[in-house]
Amino acid sequence: MAEMIWLVPLLPLLSSVLLMLGSASFPRLLVAVLGVGSVASAALLTMSIGMDFLADPQPFQMTLWTWMQVGNFSPGIAFYFDGLTLVMMSVITGVGFLIHLFSTEFMEQDSSYARYFAYLNMFVAAMLVLVMADNLLLLYLGWEGVGVCSYLLVGFWYQNSANGQAARKAFVVTRIGDTAMALGLFLLFTELGTLNIQGLVGAANQQWQVGDTLPLIACLLLLGGAVGKSAQLPLHTWLPDAMAGPTPVSALIHAATMVTAGVYLIARTHGLFLLAPTAMMVVAVIGLATSLMAAFTALMQSDIKRILAYSTISQIGYMFLALGVGAWAAGIFHLMTHAFFKALLFLGSGAIIHYLHHEHNIFKMGGLRSKMPVTFWSFMIGSAALAALPMTSGFFSKDQILLQAYQLPGPGPWLWLGGLVGALLTAVYSFRLVFVVFFGEAKTQTEGDTGWRMAVPLVTLCTLSLIGGYFVIPLDQVFPASSGDHPAHWVEYVSISVPLVGVLLAYLIFHSGQLNVSRLVNSSIGQSLRQFWHSGWGIDWLYDVLLVRPYYQLSRIMKGEPVDAVYSLIVALNLTFNHWLAESQTGRMRWYIASMVAGLILLLTLALQIPLEAV
Amino acid sequence: MDGLNIPLNHILLVSTLLFSIGMLGLMIRRNIIFILMSLEVMLNAAALAFVAAGAHWGQPDGQIIFLLILSVAAAEVAVGLGLVLQVQRRFKTLDMDDANRMRG
């Protein structure tokens, strides 16, 4: 089956092209069959390739054609397949399929049905290319491709300018990171002479020593790309706004797959990062800081999707933390489990929004437990996994991360401690959501619970969120093995108990009301802190003041083309001369004679200069 | 030639003076008749210089040119006076400052 691997991205791509060409004329059923079917077949294909691979775990490479050949620069349209690729492809096609299925119902009323599936299919294709690429340039193709698809889908409902604004923000902010990444590619190629990932890592290990400056710069540049795409500090601000897109899109792109591309990139190039311990430390710190910042912010949001968005940022922060401490497999594991439970949560929220007349504010919901049981259980399971309650998938992956962080020599315990705080907050905000939305009194009328096309994905994802922790992912060949020894037991106990404390806190504050925090919240410090957290730590504001507004200002000043002023000056000068000279043409003869006389005198003066001296 | 041996430069100076007077007249007179007269003065200044130079070199050429200049001046003035008549008829004035319909 392995030689069929190119079909995996091609199928969704073809379907996407077909849907675009025939968007107006295709009946809805055909659109749905094409859109879902292509991803389903890609998933099946992935599955069979994966079976083969698990039977004989041999990484392989496949070149379709040489993309371009200039001198010794010859990246190919080529795929590389190993355990990591398999995990990523499975998540993309698997979760992707479920979300496509969910969408067929979710988007049923939308007039741009075909356009939606065209974009979504294209996204799957691009994302697959990203994870399958054997060289960084092709990866970059997928990387930008998913960016554009994200842009298109966030701005899917284009009639509303706010959506367009959010879509542009998403694209431009990630583009900043991408540009850093592109510079990283230039540096890597210039220094190492190849962009092939395997070759690159090999060459780097030959040419560079651990701790050299060049790998550090290269890694930081790549990290720039990763930070942008994965919405980490300081380029995270686009993700909450990106929730403007249809909710399944948020589930697929902004939770399960695209935003984790940064994690994938670092994991894929871990050979380079190992050469730059400082860069790894930066990754870890960024991850931790992001996860805490986002968790605090999530706590303050009232928009259901924004809560989930910040939660995503926070969780990816965990993954970065994992990468930074060298827990590669744990990071990818968390990536996978996160894909399950966060997709679940988003789809669940999508179902709520769908049946609650596009209501986003959690405080206008409430009491949905009985009215939407499927959704309620989805949320319960999803939140449990998110909060890393024991035995859920999230528990296994997060636990691994925290433990390996603790083991890092030096700052390890501190990172662990930070992670714990994050975990506590995660539990609090996720169950705050559950309690506020599903318990208490109903505040809005619903239109019933989900249909089967929504229910099936929800149930499937519930299952995965519960059992995902038991999956064994074939990453042993990809990453260097982590040290086998375990830290002291108390560390593990603490890690397990913290989320439970969080849930308890959430229960006390948001459900039973036994813990009254209103005094704290309403105090002036509390208010301003709340405001601060709510606004995402003011980072959006900071960018607005530092970058966006100056850019607008600059372009407004420049609009009149300042360079033209130089040419206008030249023109004005010529016109002035023209004016003066034309004025001199008075038409009066005596004046003309005078000018001739003056001219004669001038001529004589000039001509007689030297002879006068000679005389 | 004998008794009257004025250096060439002196005569040239005189003719230059004459030329300048003519030029000045051109510049300050507004009446076309005076303008034509000033032109005559200028041309005659040149003619005087020719005669003097011819005398200096002992050649007849200077005087021949003098004659030519006379005839040229006559022709110029003849046409000029013809135009003056037209000017008087059409502009009702001889003041050349009024003839400035074309400018710019």
Next chain:
Amino acid sequence: MLMVNLILILLVGGVLAMLSERLGETMPRKVALAVVLVDIVYLLSQLSAMPQLTQLQAPVPDDPSTWLMHFKAQWIPAFGINIEFALDGISLLMVMLTLVLGAIAVSSSWTDVTTKQGFFEANLLWTLAGVLGVFMALDLFLFFLFWEVMLIPMYFMIAIWGHENRGYAAMKFFIFTQASGLLMLVATLALVAVNQNATGVWSFSYFDLLHTSMSGQTAHWLMLGFFVAFVVKLPGFPFHTWLPDAHTQAPTAGSVILAGILLKTGAYGLIRFAVPLFPQAALDFSFVAMLLGVAGVVYGAVLAFAQTDFKRLVAYSSVSHMGFVLLGVYAWNELALQGAVMQMVAHGFSTAALFMIAGSLQERLHTRDMREMGGLWQQMPRMGAVAMFFVVASLGLPGLGNFVAEFLVLLGLFQANPWMTAVAALGLITGAIYSLILMQRSFQGEPNARYDSHRLVDFAGREMFTMTVMMVALVALGLYPQPVLDMAQPVLQSLLELTSAGVTP
């Protein structure tokens, strides 16, 4: 003779197109299209006569017999001026681009031009003929002749069929290019004089002038003469200000030709003449040139964002994109040069298409002001989708031609000057900003109530066909640019060798 015939067909075709107006209002455009197609078919049929094309042999720059084709006939022997054409990979590439975009331009004038169609199509064909001449002439006098003469029909196209402010725009365009052309003329003549003093022979042939030896000072000034002429046409910062006006005011077909082809003559001139003729001076100057390139990239992008006029925005985007070409040329290594060549081709298609969309919008809405647009996707989804495609192409989406170009330029530039690359890479970000705002203001956002009452006609068959041709071209360039790269590779290779021999490190 192929090269002469290509030009003659267009020249005569122009006359025919003009005369055909008597047979019917719509005849000229049909004739014009037929003429361009005949030219294309003729060129393709003759490709087999170029055996070197498939062998990828590097032509020796100063030996015309190694080129794909060479034609020489005496013209003004008194000055050693010949009618000398030669074709190598790059010229061939540019000739093909010219003809394809020429056909597209004719098609874009289909409904756009309603008055004096005969004269319009004639001017269009004559401009194409002039451009072909520029790309093929290897006698510097002949080159200059085509360089100048092609502007006249272009001038008429803007001045007669342009929009509200056409007089100003056409004048500005003409004066900028002519005045800079004068500098080139002076530089050419000076170069010939230097060569004549050294060898005693008048010659304007590129092949004779390549090895003219002169003092560094002289070379520097002469190089500047060529540089300014080419950079004005490119257009590079700070000589670009004619372009937004010319583009905005030109009729659609004019913009297509201007952006798609005419600008490329500047880039071509830099690669063919400005650097190889004065390798040392060009090397010494490269830092300044690259600085101008970077400035153009960023400046063009910032100003593009500020515009409210659809065409003006695209015009400024051209300034930004052509900045990459300037960078690529003066980085002067194979990667960057290939990138520059790719950019010439890819930008030709992407910008031409955007101008055609602008033209279609103007035809339907009678405005180019984006403040009066918005939400047009709803009424014209096909046009919106096409516009989206070219917008993402122009912001450099990988998989499309422009990306390959910009990436290669920056990659090559990084080897020459990493810091410059870092600044130039800002163009990728700013490019995204203006490209997306273009989309937002025109096709997305709230539909403008002005157009609720009347139905806007979406792209129909003819328009979709030409757009599809360009989309396919861009995808092909983006995913398999090798044919283009292969065509340019031997030429660039030999140029690099030539200049490295003429440079003291």
Next chain:
Amino acid sequence: MNSSQMMALMPILMLSLTAVVLMIQASIKRDQNVAWWITAAGFLLTIWGAGYARDFTQSVTILLDVDDWGLFFSTLIVFASLVSLILSRESFSREGERKEEYYLLLVLSVLGAVILIQSSHMASLLLGMELMGVALYAMIAFPEKGELPLEAAIKYLVLSACASAMLLFGFALVYAATGDLTYAGIGAEVDVAYGREPLVLVAGSAMILAGLGFKLSVVPFHMWTPDVYQGAPTPVTAFLATVSKGAVFVALSRFYLEAELYQYDTLIAALSVVAVTSMLAGNWLALRQNNIKRLLAYSSIAHFGYLLVALIAISIAQSIAQAQLISDAVTFYLTAYILTTLAAFAVVAQLSGEDDGKSMIGAYDGLFWRHPVQALGLTVALLSFAGIPLTAGFIGKFYLINVAIESQLWFLLVALVLGSAIGIYYYLRFIFAMSKTSATIVKTQPKAAFSGQDVVSIVLLTLVLALGSWPQPFIEFAGRL
């Protein structure tokens, strides 16, 4: 004077003969139609005579020097006169009776010009110039109605006479310093004379340049030009712009070269100043001019500024080849200029006639659609003035830039390039006006029928284009002069 000398004087004889025949004809029966044909025939005979005289080139007495160069320009000038004659037929037929004197004046003026071209002595120069000038005054003032021609004539007369006085005074000074009146004689004497009387000699030379510079209308002796161009009847303007200026420039270069004026650095410096200011001021003046006749006047100021570059270059020519290049440049540029000017005035004469209002730019709106042949003619002429390739003007400019580079006259080169760049603007303005398509213009002004004058325009524009796109035959021909 032997018969061979008579043969050499064939053009002058033919013109004189024409004049006599015209006078006799006038005394028999005054008929302007007949006079026109006699004049035309006389010009054709003169052209033949000039060709005939090529086999007899020699000095004829000390007054005239008949050589190939002079004969070529005589031919060119007679050709220009012929064009002016054809143009005037249309213009003057509307004026009423008694017009045959005009043809006599025209012939006499041409005769003066031919003498001027061939002169090698101050006397012949003086006579040629005055004959040409005096006849011209009358021609300018010829129309009986309107004030502009009269004003133009009187201005030209007074200023021109003033310039003649300067010229004569200069001659007198040079004569006083050298003791010779022939160009060659002066050239032979200057070295000695310079040692003896530098002041007088150089002052005299400067005044000669001033006097001739007036006729060429270079700055600062240029002010009369627009008024006279505008006021004169258009065919006369064409005549003045081509015949008078061309002949004077030829005479100037002869005198300049043979009398070896180019030896004096200060004189060259003065000439350079004149050239630079002419190039710039001429173009600046024309920048916003709306009257095409005035515009062409201003542009001619600039063009003679360009031509002076060649004269200046002669002074530092180091080799025969360089001198040859420069003389070729002068020949070519002057020829191109004359043909281009004729092409322009051919159109102006037909469109504007003697109505001053019709010389304004507004009268040229949409000419392409009303009168394509004339529009094309004027366009080609303006492009040639601007120095766009494929026109004669471009090759001319090509020559001059070449000359400036070979002689390393960088300042002049800069002025030349600047001037040319400025010039593009105003030439283009008229081309733009002609291409206007506004519906009112095209509707109100019906498309004109093909007329006889179109033939003139076509011939001239063909010549301009031919000289520009296939200059080799002419270059070879000029090289042999």
